[in-house]
Amino acid sequence: MTKRKMFDVTRYTTRQVAEQVGLELQVALWAAIELRVQQGQEMDYLQVFELSVEWVDGKPQQKVLNKQEQPQQEVSFYVNGVETPKDGVTLWILDSGEYCTMLFPDEY
Template sequence: MFDKNRYITRGVKEEIGLDIQILIWSYIDALKKRKDINVDYLQVFELNTINRNDIFNQKLVHKQELAPYEKLYLLNVEEPVNKKVYVIDEGDYSTMLLAEEY
């Protein structure tokens, strides 16, 4: 799962920084390596800006429903955003899209 071609939608390209896109793919890759979790075809990333912190400016929560999983990341990125991003594995390819594009 999540091993073949990877695509992003126009919305992701326009609204999510490349640094965050790369991190999202890397978090999925890290999850795949874990032996204790079955990776769901739908990965959810909730992105929220942090305004009251001098070190971090982006909160990212990575989760899935089947084989429940949730992990919080605090990041310092160039352009923090408030968005929900889905990454869906379709077998032959995976697509990263904004929740509103679903």
């Protein structure tokens, strides 16, 4: 029996996330997870994304801090092409084993 890779199952986004977070940003967060899995990084079932806006050359840039607890890890990156950057927003991507869900913490 082959061990399943984390986050390698059907993906869902809650209605609230779909309505409040642009598709380009949703895609970028899923891509960040895919990249870490491809790199063979050890992943926690709960990925936390803290979104903030950083001004660069007078333009707002979407900054993302991706955190996990086990093993503890933090990675920051910027997402280009986000029409309306989010500030002070936290999103979770949770791997339940059967599927993955992108949601706001208050939806859990």
